Amino acid sequence: MNRKEIQIRDPFVLPLQEEGKYYLYGSTDANIWGPGTGFDAYLSNDLEDWDGPYPVFRPGSDFYSDTNFWAPEVYAWQDKFYMFATFRRRDNGLLGTAVLLASGPLGPFVPHSRGPVTPEAWSSLDGSLFMDAEGQPWMIFCHEWQQIGDGEVCAMRLSTDLSEPAGEPVTLFRASEAPWATPYESPRYKDTANYVTDGPFLFRGESGHVYMLWASFIDNRYALGVARSATGDVIGPWIHQPEALYRNDGGHGMVFRTFNGQLVLTIHAPNRTPDERPLFLRIVETEGRIQLL
Numbered sequence: 409m410n411r412k413e414i415q416i417r418d419p420f421v422l423p424l425q426e427e428g429k430y431y432l433y434g435s436t437d438a439n440i441w442g443p444g445t446g447f448d449a450y451l452s453n454d455l456e457d458w459d460g461p462y463p464v465f466r467p468g469s470d471f472y473s474d475t476n477f478w479a480p481e482v483y484a485w486q487d488k489f490y491m492f493a494t495f496r497r498r499d500n501g502l503l504g505t506a507v508l509l510a511s512g513p514l515g516p517f518v519p520h521s522r523g524p525v526t527p528e529a530w531s532s533l534d535g536s537l538f539m540d541a542e543g544q545p546w547m548i549f550c551h552e553w554q555q556i557g558d559g560e561v562c563a564m565r566l567s568t569d570l571s572e573p574a575g576e577p578v579t580l581f582r583a584s585e586a587p588w589a590t591p592y593e594s595p596r597y598k599d600t601a602n603y604v605t606d607g608p609f610l611f612r613g614e615s616g617h618v619y620m621l622w623a624s625f626i627d628n629r630y631a632l633g634v635a636r637s638a639t640g641d642v643i644g645p646w647i648h649q650p651e652a653l654y655r656n657d658g659g660h661g662m663v664f665r666t667f668n669g670q671l672v673l674t675i676h677a678p679n680r681t682p683d684e685r686p687l688f689l690r691i692v693e694t695e696g697r698i699q700l701l
Contacts (some may be wrong), residue, residue, distance in 0.1 A: 409458050412685055414450060418479040418534070418660045419674045419686040421455075422513060425667060429652070430455060431513050433464070433491075435479045438682060444477035447493065449514060455666070455688050464515035464567075465491065465508060469680040472523050473497055479534045479660070482513065490570055491517045492547070494533040497524065504528070505535025505549055507570050516532060521571045526564075530577075531555040537570070538610040538642065545570055546642050548620070550605040551579070554597065559583045559605030561622055563642050578643060581635070586648040588633055588638065588655075589624040607660035613693040616640065622657075623659030626652060630679035634698045649697055658687060673700075 416434035423430050429451050436448040448461035465480070467473070473495035480493040491508040504524025508517035526532035531552040538546045545566040553559030560582050565575035583589050583603035592602045606623035613619055618637040625631060632654040635646040654661070657679025666672055673691045676684040690701035 409450070409460065410457065411456055411688075414458060414686060415682050415684060416686055417561055417676045417681075417684050418458045418483045419676055420479075420662050421672075421674055422482050422484065423664055423667065424484070424513065428453060428667065431482065431483050432458065432460075432686065434676070434686070435478045435480070436461065437477060438480060440476065440681065442475065444473060444475055444495065447477060447491075447517075455672075462514050464510070464513075465493075465517040471519070474501070474505065477478045478488065478503075479631045481536055481609075483537050483663070484513070485570075489513050489515075489517075490520065490537070492535045492537055494535065495524070500528070502529075502531040503533045503552060503557075504530070505532060505547065525566065525571075525573060527577060532562075534607045536607075536609050536662075537566075540642055543639070546643070547601070548580075548608045548610055550608060550622075551577075553583065553592070553604045557597075557600045558603045559624075561605050561608045561620070580642075581646050582646075583624050586624065586633055587650045588626060588631070588648070588652045590626050592625045593628055603674075609662040610642070613698070615646050615693060615696070617693070617696055618642075619693075619698055620646065621653070621661045623661070627657050629655065629657045630659045630677075631655040631657075632675060634662050636696060652693075653698060653700065654689070663691065 419434040422620040432450040432528040446466040450458040450460035452458045476496040504526040509520035510517040535549040551560040562577045564577040608622045631652040661675040
């Protein structure tokens, strides 16, 4: 399949140098707003033509969710592959991010955590893994705007096996603090000023700076922004770039390096079902800022 034929949201790329392959994961149900089927993956040598889809996760009959399977991110760590993915709980109807495990990049992935790792009483989504300078694993995730109005990006230490929290969640910032984000006008939530946080992803630049991608809205169009940790630590404080990195109805991004060393951003665009497709965009780091090339 060509890239333009793949319907996917929240794309995440895992490059495996030893195979010379890029693995593409994401929200792959035809209607991700309804019943959850599972997650598929695609393989490529060049980021343009892809083999697949390969089913990498299908829930068992006793799985705790059957709706809204979102934003799988897969990490190779300690000879295993860990998937962080968002699901809507059957018992309380709230979103949360769980951790799944497999012996290979194509799965099958099976539950590793006991349900969501994010707080049970929170509607949380888009959990992402980051290792700090001491090798401590953190989950970076969103406390959803639909529950609190002004969406938050939060961080929480994880156990060394990534199966459970190892500390309390800490709020890094609220969406309204970014100079580029504007209120999201929702017909369902009319009486509050709503600010969306979506899809946080941390990465280190060549300079050693720690950056965060995250998505929100500008005049009700999906957009992607960048923040930088002033201290290099997960806790921050976080300094927002004043302008959005991408504002043409695309977002939920992550960054990876190609096999020839190029820094590439992937997002989905446009932000409407069933038209969303993966985009791959070159970026550069310049004087503590991330810019499209």
